[in-house]
Amino acid sequence: MSDPSNAARETGLELMPRFDADGLIAAVVTDASNGDLLMVAHMNADALKLTIESGDAWYWSRSRGELWRKGATSGHVQKVSEIRIDCDQDAVWLKVEQSGPACHTGERSCFYRAVRTPAGTLERV
Amino acid sequence: MSDPSNAARETGLELMPRFDADGLIAAVVTDASNGDLLMVAHMNADALKLTIESGDAWYWSRSRGELWRKGATSGHVQKVSEIRIDCDQDAVWLKVEQSGPACHTGERSCFYRAVRTPAGTLERV
Numbered sequence: 001m002s003d004p005s006n007a008a009r010e011t012g013l014e015l016m017p018r019f020d021a022d023g024l025i026a027a028v029v030t031d032a033s034n035g036d037l038l039m040v041a042h043m044n045a046d047a048l049k050l051t052i053e054s055g056d057a058w059y060w061s062r063s064r065g066e067l068w069r070k071g072a073t074s075g076h077v078q079k080v081s082e083i084r085i086d087c088d089q090d091a092v093w094l095k096v097e098q099s100g101p102a103c104h105t106g107e108r109s110c111f112y113r114a115v116r117t118p119a120g121t122l123e124r125v
Numbered sequence: 126m127s128d129p130s131n132a133a134r135e136t137g138l139e140l141m142p143r144f145d146a147d148g149l150i151a152a153v154v155t156d157a158s159n160g161d162l163l164m165v166a167h168m169n170a171d172a173l174k175l176t177i178e179s180g181d182a183w184y185w186s187r188s189r190g191e192l193w194r195k196g197a198t199s200g201h202v203q204k205v206s207e208i209r210i211d212c213d214q215d216a217v218w219l220k221v222e223q224s225g226p227a228c229h230t231g232e233r234s235c236f237y238r239a240v241r242t243p244a245g246t247l248e249r250v
């Protein structure tokens with residue numbers, strides 16, 4: 001907390017993303033129409049820049065190792081209505097207008113299963 | 126997608142978290158009362174197990190390198206009302222009853238700044 005760069009990151013109005021060792025930050029994506037959590041993805045510096053400049057959601061695919069405009073092949077694009085960044089600038093929150101399902105499984109949201117507590121088994125919701 | 130373990134992860138009702146190289150998954154935390162995004166944190170296997178079994182939110186602090194019950198020192202505890210997991214089981218969504226601010230800065234949510242587009246500067250919201 002005494003690190004000046006931390007203070008600038010937390011209180012300043014300059015975008016200073018804190019990318020991890022793989023050059024990524026987390027992106028939390030919610031539905032602008034109802035606030036539902038749709039998905040969690042990752043962005044590298046290029047994906048973040050493209051998202052800010054274009055208004056379309058771009059991510060870094062860790063499995064494919066490539067920059068990826070959401071919906072480029074599926075048509076399930078995300079128009080970004082607001083971007084927020086968290087205190088230590090290692091996560092962004094995108095509010096999006098989602099065309100079709102956000103999840104590659106065809107579900108609207110990737111979070112279609114709840115964890116039963118305290119058993120730890122899953123159930124569809 | 127032809128990997129059987131992927132299919133089991135995506136469609137099954139067994140909890141099979143996919144921890145990253147550091148042994149972590151992302152945890153997205155929203156306010157159960159209004160759906161607002163409060164914070165993004167990380168969990169290792171122990172933190173996930175403790176959260177499921179206790180109903181309190183536990184995380185792994187990457188900066189301090191320790192297991193951490195949210196609010197243990199600040200009193201700003203999180204009572205978990207629902208846990209969901211995403212398609213490939215590398216992110217969880219906690220809906221919580223948040224006591225006091227979720228953010229260490231004293232803000233209710235860590236996401237207190239928006240990114241202006243297309244300029245990329247920040248503004249408080």
